[in-house]
Amino acid sequence: MNANTFLELRLAPIAAALLTVFGSAYAAEGDLRSRITPDSSIEVGAGYVDDDNGNFGKYNGLDKDGGNLLLDGDIKTRDELTGTWMRLRGRNLGLDNRELRWDFTRQGKFGYYFEYNEIPRFEPLTVTTPVVGIGGPVLTLGPTAGVVDMESKRKRFSLGFDKTLTSNWGFNVDFRNETKKGERIFGIGTGNTGEHYFTPEPLDSTIRMLEATARYTNAGFHLVGGYYGTQYRNDLKTLTENYGVAAALALNPIVLPPDSQSHQLYATGGYSFSPTTRGTFKVAYSEATQDDTYVEPTINGRTDLGAKVQTTLVQAGISARPMAKLSVTGKLRYEDRNDKTPVLRYFLGSGTTLGFTEPRSLTNTSGNLEGSYALPQGFRVIGALEYDKKERNTYQFRSVAHRDETEEMSYRAEVRRSMSETLMGGLSYTYSDRSGSAFYQSVTTAGAAIVDQITPLPLADRKRDKVRLSLTWIPVSPLSVQFYLDDITDRYDGHLIPSGRPGGARKNEQRVYSVDAAYQISTDWQVTAWYSFNDNKYNNITPLEAFNTTSTNEADSFGLGLRGKPNSRLEVGADYSYSDITDEWRQNPIGATAPIPAAVDLPIAVTRLTRLKLFGKYHLDKASGLRLDYIYDRYSSNDPTWTGWVRPTINGYREGTVISQPSPQKVNFVGVRYFYNFR
């Protein structure tokens, strides 16, 4: 045997061993890596909008006709050894609602993110105005009126960091800075039959939020302690119009929202007393202040309000399963909002106020108790009680009737079925009864009692009946049908004080009926359809002119969807939705069914929205392809909000501003993108 033979023979077992250990491992590693590496993608293309529009492009930046860059990306990496994930997401980078986010996580150890997000709002109404200086603090009139594009944009920058210190301890910090700039429709007026002026409000403010938490976790015990601070800063304090009209000048300057800030400390946690019993809680203390410098002198010499609101929250809950078939949950919540703003006189008021500041404190105590008992065949019966009490402070001189306390009890009975292959869902009935302390009859500063004040909607006695049905039916495996019904009737005891005659809120009805169906035609094709009917009807009585109004909002909406893969390279989809919404406001003299005279009758408003979305995705190869999107959007409305609001036709803006809503608005959007997927 020569040396070579020796090596060949003797090294053979080593090679076999190496191959066994590392060869298969190497092959497996390659295979494993390809399977665990997350998909990344980049999409780039162009889109075209064929017409200016208000409704379709309000928030997506596609409000003007023309071309747009379509650029999206989602890049992800994973490192198995270190447990590291990275994700860089960019959405709508070529549009005005772009956003970009970077996430980095070393799983189980730490993670951080940065996010930049633009949220625009393009005014959907067409504004033709002679006002100059829109977006700034001083408004004047130009020689002629012209169409102006009004918009606002929020630019939000967020960042956060999370660290797991030990298996028990960790902490988290989140920060957000959001600026809002632009302008919005706004106006001032000198009375309902007086003069009105278009004074667009300038926006230039910043919201900051910081939240830092520390957490402790140990075998069923979870505890989080945290700080949450907010800050609002408005760079514009006043809005002044120089239209040269005495009545309008008297409203100068218009005071814009003041700076404010808040700080909160809280602790929240949960403890599992046993595998079937768990308690949770939250305690929090907040202090919000507003001490921005006044823009004008006061009669009391103060230069700021010195407002301070202290809020205390205590909440505790427990859930338990004392018997195998019985589950019980209960919760108590106490929130005290104590407004400690100094009470000082600011206005030499008369009538319904003496001109003192009126701090608004509110104490809310609520709780619920629910028992649930399991029956055969997946059925379960549930009984629940809910209690809600609100205590408010009030003042002797008011323009609105008031009561200190409201209390509401709710009783719910429900039967549910789960754990079934064919029919699941629930039927519940809830009865609520809200009442409270005696209403105060207001008096004027001259000491005169104000008669026939109505009991306000949020305070009036109310009885509520609520029925909810939710069913999911799967008659055969590829077909599922879902039924949903929500029917709420509120009966208010709105009345006049002190006579007790009916007045104010009387009845409110809300109904939703909905049916959804999904059918899996084959492994590659699925079709969905849905229909919803929404009906809201609110009735109230205004006392002096003795008529009642019924505001009705009815909507029929339906949609169709299709997803399919005609072949291995092609994916297609279609979504169609349609809504037909009718708003009606009837004003009837009490005791009569006919509407009040036609001269003051209000038109029925019909709003229709149609949207068709089609897409096709063609895979050129395993990694890349083309995507085609088409959207047709139609919006129409005869809503009378701005119709005819033109001097001298009705009231209109005195300086000549005209605001209108083009109808119908039809938009076609076509987008073509190239996508590339990689790992």
Place this chain on the structure above:
Amino acid sequence: MENRTRGVRIALERGLFLFSALLLLLAGTQAIAAQPAGGAPGPEVCKNCHQEKYDTFIAHRHGMKADARTPAAKGGCVTCHGDGTAHVKAGGGRGVGGIKNPGSKAMASEEKNGLCLTCHEGGKRMHWSQSLHASRDTTCTSCHKVHATNDPVREKTTQAEVCFTCHKEQRAQINRPYRHPIPEGKVVCSDCHNPHGSAGPKYMVRDSVNETCYQCHMEKRGPFVRSHQPVTEDCSICHNPHGSTNPFMVKVRIPFLCQSCHDQASHHDGEATLGAGGRSAVFQARGCENCHTQIHGSNAPSAAGTGTGRAFRR
């Protein structure tokens, strides 16, 4: 010399044999390591029948072995699905049993959720046990896709569609003319609601409706020299944040909304008109806010002129 050479060869042979044996032992140890403690079948066994589930598991955060908290680091599939020995011995297959399958409609919702809550009971899920979702048989898998690399409910553009599986009224409302940019994915349900339960009402992410709204609408917070009582109490007394055909997303068109509290003590009780010179200013344009512009509160401390902060007019 030859003996010496032979001795070296023998020593080398023995050394190589031992080295080879060690390598093979190592290979065997690796194979054994694929079996979790206790003899329950490991992922390598499960994947023989459940390849797709296995692939999504290892591609998921649950499959990250470097994180000692994950199922991958704790034994794989058995961590959530239980010891599948009986399932394997029976040859597997639908209905054989022997495993916990949260996808099964025959499994109680508490049991399904219990599997996830074993690890995910803290943080934002702290108040789950008291939530209405929990008592309404909502399960983690009702909303989340565990065996998927992308979970639609955690993506801004697809989250709302998941919520609309049950919340039909909101599905219709988000397309009304006055709405938040929910269809565009710029505001998502979880910006305002924590579906896992919270200490606030209506699953609010903050402790109250108002504190939640102030996250984006902090200019309404005040407090102001002149405050409007319902504004300080609950934004949802007047507003429907999911969408409306009424400007400002109010629940009922102005002035009828305002007339639900305000009456003839001043001039609030008249009918709404469209007629010239009539009371169109309470219905048209900005409605009552044509004059009461600062309806959320006024910080104008002076009663100068006719426009007073007292009446929310400047």
